[in-house]
Amino acid sequence: MTLSVDEVLERRRSIRAFRPDPVPRELVEEILRVAARAPSGTNIQPWKLHVVAGEARAELEREVLAHRETDPHDVEAEFGRTAKRKEPYTSRMRKLGKEMYTLLGIPKGDQEANWRQWGRNFQFFGAPVGLILTIDKDLDAMSYLDTGMFVFAIMLAAKARGLDTCAQGAWNNYWSVTRRVLQVPDDRYIVCGLSLGWADEDDPVNTLVSEREPLESFATFHGF
Numbered sequence: 226m227t228l229s230v231d232e233v234l235e236r237r238r239s240i241r242a243f244r245p246d247p248v249p250r251e252l253v254e255e256i257l258r259v260a261a262r263a264p265s266g267t268n269i270q271p272w273k274l275h276v277v278a279g280e281a282r283a284e285l286e287r288e289v290l291a292h293r294e295t296d297p298h299d300v301e302a303e304f305g306r307t308a309k310r311k312e313p314y315t316s317r318m319r320k321l322g323k324e325m326y327t328l329l330g331i332p333k334g335d336q337e338a339n340w341r342q343w344g345r346n347f348q349f350f351g352a353p354v355g356l357i358l359t360i361d362k363d364l365d366a367m368s369y370l371d372t373g374m375f376v377f378a379i380m381l382a383a384k385a386r387g388l389d390t391c392a393q394g395a396w397n398n399y400w401s402v403t404r405r406v407l408q409v410p411d412d413r414y415i416v417c418g419l420s421l422g423w424a425d426e427d428d429p430v431n432t433l434v435s436e437r438e439p440l441e442s443f444a445t446f447h448g449f
């Protein structure tokens with residue numbers, strides 16, 4: 226079944242529980258090749274990826290999960306997490322969190338369960354393939370926009386082939402371990418991760434459909 230672009234956009238959702246079935250390397254390559262058609266300012270294509278599966282993925286998971294038990298310095302992101310918490314963003318974030326934690330059956334204030342659930346990020350939510358995106362530290366905000374386009378192109382190309390994804394800013398925490406395990410050079414930041422695989426349709430967390438603000442709230446039309 227071939228989906229239209231609109232159908233892919235409507236159907237894609239962040240998936241936070243995956244089936245373990247492996248994704249063939251050729252399929253991952255196909256997705257990445259087409260996603261690399263994403264635009265970038267002056268075509269600099271600033272993105273680089275580490276694609277992990279099998280033992281490499283398991284090692285990364287093991288190392289990060291062990292490291293986070295040690296009260297590490299790199300629980301803070303290495304870059305760019307300086308935005309003030311303010312409205313309307315905090316309300317939207319809380320709404321999403323409340324809906325997700327209700328589906329997960331985690332009661333408000335259960336610190337231990339929250340900690341464990343946050344840790345699921347570093348297991349790529351059970352997805353067989355994990356992607357870690359890095360960027361040259363010398364580049365500026367416009368290039369991060371470019372990487373966002375690339376990541377979204379991966380998400381759409383995956384969905385068009387029946388695969389699911391979850392973008393994960395969480396991977397810019399515990400960056401020193403990811404840097405060591407994947408040998409990311411010191412002149413690059415770890416921007417985010419992406420889980421890739423097939424959704425576990427039976428897991429309630431995957432029924433979450435996040436809301437969107439109405440058009441009038443974000444678009445100002447001029448001259449029509």
Ligand SMILES: Cc1cc2nc3c(=O)[nH]c(=O)nc-3n(C[C@H](O)[C@H](O)[C@H](O)COP(=O)(O)O)c2cc1C
Nearest residue numbers: 237238239241321346391392393394395396417435
């Ligand atoms: C840049 C970026 C970082 C994200 N980081 C995480 C993350 O670390 N963990 C997670 O569970 N979801 C993460 N998400 C998923 C968002 O929560 C999700 O996209 C948003 O709630 C909208 O829901 P939808 O993707 O299902 O439409 C991230 C999404 C983006 C675009």
